[in-house]
Amino acid sequence: MPQLNPAPWFAILVFTWLVFLTIIPTKILAHTYPNEPTSQSTEKPKTEPWTWPWY
Amino acid sequence: MMLSFFDQFMSPTYLGIPLMALALTLPWVLYPTPSARWLNNRFLALQGWFINRFTQQLLLPLSLGGHKWAALLTSLMIFLITINMLGLLPYTFTPTTQLSLNLGLAVPLWLATVLIGMRNQPTHALGHLLPEGTPGPLIPVLIIIETISLFIRPLALGVRLTANLTAGHLLIQLIATAAFVLLPLMPVVAILTSTVLVLLTLLEVAVAMIQAYVFVLLLSLYLQENV
Numbered sequence: 275m276p277q278l279n280p281a282p283w284f285a286i287l288v289f290t291w292l293v294f295l296t297i298i299p300t301k302i303l304a305h306t307y308p309n310e311p312t313s314q315s316t317e318k319p320k321t322e323p324w325t326w327p328w329y
Numbered sequence: 330m331m332l333s334f335f336d337q338f339m340s341p342t343y344l345g346i347p348l349m350a351l352a353l354t355l356p357w358v359l360y361p362t363p364s365a366r367w368l369n370n371r372f373l374a375l376q377g378w379f380i381n382r383f384t385q386q387l388l389l390p391l392s393l394g395g396h397k398w399a400a401l402l403t404s405l406m407i408f409l410i411t412i413n414m415l416g417l418l419p420y421t422f423t424p425t426t427q428l429s430l431n432l433g434l435a436v437p438l439w440l441a442t443v444l445i446g447m448r449n450q451p452t453h454a455l456g457h458l459l460p461e462g463t464p465g466p467l468i469p470v471l472i473i474i475e476t477i478s479l480f481i482r483p484l485a486l487g488v489r490l491t492a493n494l495t496a497g498h499l500l501i502q503l504i505a506t507a508a509f510v511l512l513p514l515m516p517v518v519a520i521l522t523s524t525v526l527v528l529l530t531l532l533e534v535a536v537a538m539i540q541a542y543v544f545v546l547l548l549s550l551y552l553q554e555n556v
Contacts (some may be wrong), residue, residue, distance in 0.1 A: 275335055282340045286349055287433035290424070293353050294434070298404040304362045305377045 334502055335442055338426050338495060356411045380407070387549055394449075394556040395549070405434070406545045413494060413537035417530065426498060428491045432534045435486035443479075446555025454555050483553065486544060493540045497533040504529060 341348040363373055384403050388396055409425060416423025424430050446454030458475040459468060508522040 275338070279340075282347065282349065283429040285347065286340070286424075286427060286429040289350060290430050290433055291437075292434060293357075294404060294408055296406055297354070297357050300406060301357065301360045301362045301401050301533075302380055302404055305380055306363070307377070307381055308367070314344055315417075 334499055334506075337498065337502060340427065341422060348422055349424055351425070352412075352424050353535065356415055360407070367493070387545065391549060391553050392556060395552045398549070398552055401438075402545050402549055405438075405548070406541060408542055409490070409541035410538055412535070413541050416494065416498070417533055417537060423494055423498065425490055428487065428493045431490045432483070432487035435490075435544075435548075436483040439486065439551060440485040442548070442551045442555045445552075449556070457554055482547075486547060490540050490544055493536055497529075497536055500529060501533060 360376060361373060363369060363377070369377065380403055383406060384399050387402055387406075388399055391398075400406040411419070412423060412425050415421055416425070458472050459478070460471065460475070463471050504522060504526045508519050508526055510521060
């Protein structure tokens with residue numbers, strides 16, 4: 275089986291991890307997900323008084 | 330030298346350039362990096378949905394400590410599924426048929442999960458070596474068995490992916506050769522063989538996706554045990 279030839283093993287290992295650590299996470303982490311927009315309602319939201327001091 | 334069916338898996342070089350390097354770098358052209366603009370095109374939107382959904386599903390069984398691995402596991406999934414699927418196109422080289430690549434990914438990641446478990450919660454991690462409710466006399470034997478099964482995990486991860494993809498590619502090549510050779514002799518049998526080939530290719534598409542997913546899923550389970 276030619277996969278068992280140990281000659282390119284180290285090169286493959288180094289190359290794979292290089293691609294896996296540098297290229298792919300950069301592309302994946304660049305995807306951002308904005309918050310879902312809340313649906314507007316006509317009622318004014320209820321605010322309760324707060325008990326801690328306003329700084 | 331005789332051309333055998335295994336020659337498709339030799340790490341190819343062309344004019345001194347290892348094609349493995351090309352096969353590992355070019356697929357990421359298919360994933361454009363999103364810019365800072367709000368609106369994406371359809372392709373980027375689909376990719377974003379997939380990545381988001383997949384990360385959410387994968388992280389469901391993981392506790393909070395495992396969530397640090399989200400980016401790594403999603404990157405691994407994208408890596409494997411892209412390479413597996415692109416390898417099904419004719420005349421392409423599939424890097425994941427190489428045992429070196431799969432073991433090179435499986436062993437360090439598995440070792441990382443084990444070391445994390447041993448460092449942060451050694452008792453809990455070692456407790457996995459003895460299932461609950463074992464009868465007394467069986468305990469030593471079971472610990473040995475569980476230790477062996479622990480150490481076999483990275484080998485199983487790597488070899489599973491390699492074997493599944495290698496076997497699939499080999500079957501495709503065999504059946505395609507059979508259909509091609511039979512065509513002048515027995516055309517009807519050749520057509521039947523081609524039908525089998527089409528069905529096999531569909532199977533291989535499924536296998537490509539499933540095997541990538543299984544790899545990542547098992548790794549996340551090993552992480553959940555240790556985190």
